[in-house]
Each structure stands twice: as structure tokens, then as C-alpha cells.
Amino acid sequence: MSNIVEARSLRKNYGNFTALDGVDLTIPSGAISGLIGPNGAGKTTTLKALIGLCDVDGELIVAGRDPRRARHKLMEDVCFIADVGILPKWLKVSQLIDYVEAVHPRFDRKKAEKFLSTTDIPANKRIKELSKGMVTQLHLALVMSIEVQLLVLDEPTLGLDIIYRKEFYDRLLNDYYDGNRTIIISTHQVEEIETLLSHLLFINKGKIVLDTLMSELCEVYTEVLVDADKMAEADACGPIHVRELLGKKSYTFESVPKERLEVLGELQTPSVADLFVAKLKEDRHG
């Protein structure tokens, strides 16, 4: 499988603040990749760098191009939805569709109108008159109507209620994703996208702290609910994270053979949220 994104040693400073501190990442073509990190970790800067909206140092190739040199050419193959309502508020919905149709060679107007016909968005309304959920629906309808290799979503459902959030991801998966396109999603709501992901990236303090395929996650990471009498034994196995759970302790291990852990208790694969907490705490404690 080839990689649609290859980045080496990406660095970016805003004054004294280091937003990216040598980010290395590869994203395989066709993956649904989750970029997870706390606030200020460098998620938005990374995504903006991928589409040429942010100047970074280091090596960066996206869909075969350097985004810093040929953003406008790259955007024929990449679509982007940001975490804020970025659609121009003064435009009418129909004018927005006219604009995208005129400037994007791979936009399918009929598809967009078909998507919009299943929503309550009126074509003659200005974007400022739409709710945040409708604006996100509209933006999704636009990008879903463009034939691209890569879709970059930066906290796309931030501020939306549960119904819009669920609908957003349902549409993305059922109507858009075809196994060939790549989707990169950055979000705080890890639980909502966990089942969608095929590739996982954790970022903290401008560094990638985890880069793995979801299929490999269960082979590398193991969570064990350990009884009180076996805690000393579990501690000896070198857990990366320990948390209290209903009077027992849940241990998370990385690259420890399962045969060694089976004797401690019931084995399971940690959830992305639990793994995220584990990796961040591990990173914080060095």
C-alpha cells in the first residue's frame, strides 16, 4: 500500500511556542486516519501544513506534491473542512455551489444538489442564516461531491449536537468512503470515530507519540484487569499506564507477550480513548 502523506521532521514555531517539534508521519492511501491529541498539541498546525496553509520546515509530500510549493494544484486532489464555520457567511447556498462548480474541475453539481435535497438547507438562504449544523452539512455535501484522493477534517463536528454528529459520520462512511479515498480526521470526540478508523496517530506537544494501524493495535497493546493479589506481578511487566477500576486495577501494556499477561487476568484491547490517556501520561512522565 502506498502512502498518500509522507512527512519527516516537520517543525513549526509561533514565536517561543513550538507547535510542531519534528513530526514524522506516514498515512497509507485508502486509510481512515485519526489524528488525536489534546488542545495545543499541534493537530490543526499539522493538518494546515498538509494542505499548504501553514509554512513548516521539514520534508512533506502529500498526494505526490509539496503543499508549500503547489497548494492550488494539490487542492484538486484534496478537500478540507476546518473546525470553525469557514464558509463565507455573505454567500447564498446557490452562489456557493456556483462558485465551487466554476473553480473546481472535479466538482459534480448534480451530486451536491442530490445530497442537499436530503437536508433542510434552502438554496436561496445566505450561509449566515443557517445553523451551525446546517453549515457543516452543506460543507460536507460540497466536499462529498468532489472527486479527490484525500479528505482532511479538522474537528468537523465541533459544537454540533449528537444527531448532526452521528449523521455526519454516517454519511461520510456510507456515501463517501469507498476504500480508495483517504480520510484524515482530527477530533476530541475519540469514541465517535473509533469504529471508523483504520489508522491511528496520537500527537502531543508537537510530536507524534503513536503511529499505528488499527489492525496492529490489538497485537501491540493489551489491557488487563488485574486482581489485587497479582498487582506486583503486573507491575513487573512494565505497564505504560495503570488506572483504578471498580476496586481492581486496569493495566495497559505495550509490546508485552500475551502469554505473559494471560496469567494476570482477562485480556482485552484498550479503547482508543484509554490508549490515548495512557500514551499521554507515559509521554508526560517520560
Add this chain to the structure above:
Amino acid sequence: MDRFTIVQFYALLRREVLEHRNLFIGAPAVVALLILVATSWVAMQIDETQLAEGLSYISVLFDGLSPFDMAPFFMLLAIPFMLTLYICSAIYLINTLFQDRKEMSILFWQSMPVSNLQTVLSKVFTVVIVAPIFYVLIIFAMYLIGMILLTILVVSNEVDLVGIGWMFLAAIASLVLIYCSALVTSLWLLPTIGWLLLFSAFAKKTPLLWAGGVFILVGFFEDFIFGTQYLANWVQSRAANPNQYLIFEFQSLLERIFNYETLFGIVVGSVLITGAVCMRRFTD
């Protein structure tokens, strides 16, 4: 240039007009309305004898002249529009690359396959080519309404105004002169256009303050360090003479464009516009 590039550029121009319709359509429409109301009010204030005398005088004044001879007279009516155009263009230029960064819609515009060069050029074209077209169309509408009112006035006062049709043709000819004037002025003021765009693309806050402040500072340091005032004199020489902004005859059009001063200004303006394109590259 292929067809798609032209369609793209047309969409960019359309976007500018839609976004700034108040500056390019609303403002001149208000000026036209004010002029029509004011002239109608004046016409209603004077008595029938004075009105008849005035209309007869105009008739005599224009008798024997061709529409092109009469056109400069109508240029005077265009002066409020020209002033409005320049003020609105300055407001547009200083905000156009700043506003979308401020409201974050730049992330949408930049997510489309449109280069920064295309974007900035569309803004220059809007000011130089497109905005004057809307102004001229609105002046034309004003002339048309004015002529209809004048005709009603003439008929109701039973004055034989010879050549009212010629007057209308003269008004049309003046529209071409007005458009040429706006075009030549835009080229003449290209350094100003470039300067405003540069700071519109650069400033994180108050772009007008940046554009004015840096200009004053550069002039001050030139005076302070070198004891010269080349910058101030150069700007003054380009801004001071109102004749530079109007063309009264077509013969002078090429002469006004192809002269050292204008061409030098075009070069300076192009450098500053290139700077605005570079500034536009990154949103952070």
C-alpha cells in the same frame, strides 16, 4: 490560457462583486439617486419662465456641436461618481485580503484549487476593470432617467429643445470617457493599489493604520537619514493634479498610458502586488 482558467477567473470576479456589492453597486446608486433628487428639486423650485429660458439657453449652447464635443460637459456630472469610486476602491483594497483572514473564511477559499496569484489578480481586476463598468452603467441609468425627466419638462413647457437626442448621445460618449478616465487613473494609481493590497494581506489588525503608518514612517526616515523627500514628492506629484484623473478627449488616451511616469508606476505597483501575493501564501 484555457477555457477553464477563464471560467475560474470569471467566478473570482463574480465573487468580488457579490461580496462588495454595496461598494460597487450600492454606493454609486445612492449618488445617482441623490443627484436625480437634487436636480428634480431644483427644477421644481424655479418658475416656468426661468425654466423655459434655461432650457432655451442649453439648446442654444449645444446647437451645432457634435456629441463628442458635448461629452466633456457631462464629465462634470461624473465627478461625484469618480470620487465615490476611488473612496470605495480604497476601502475595498485595504479590507479585501484582511477580512477573509479575520472571519476565517480564508480556509475555505484556500481549500479550493485557486492560486494566490489568481486571487490577488482578481482583486486588482475588480478595481481596475470591473468596478468602473458598474459605475458607468449606473451613470447611464441616471442619464436615461434624467433625459426622460428632461423630455417631460420640455414637453410640459412647450420649449423646442433642439438636439435633445444629441445630448443623450453626448451623455453616452461621456460614459466612454468616464470609463477611460477610471481605467487610466487606476493604472496611474497602481502603486497605491499595490500598497493597500500589500498591507491588507500583511496586517493582523487595522490594515489601514499599518498602510498609513508605514508610509509615514518610511517618509520620515528618508527625510531624517538622507535629508531628502523623494517619496513624499513622488506621491504628491501623482496625487495633486485633478486633471490626471480625467480624460476629456480620446486622442490623449494612449499618451496618458504610455508615458514614463505611468509605466514606472505600473512597475512599482506590480512589485507591490507581487508582495501581496507572497504575503497571501500562508494564513498563519
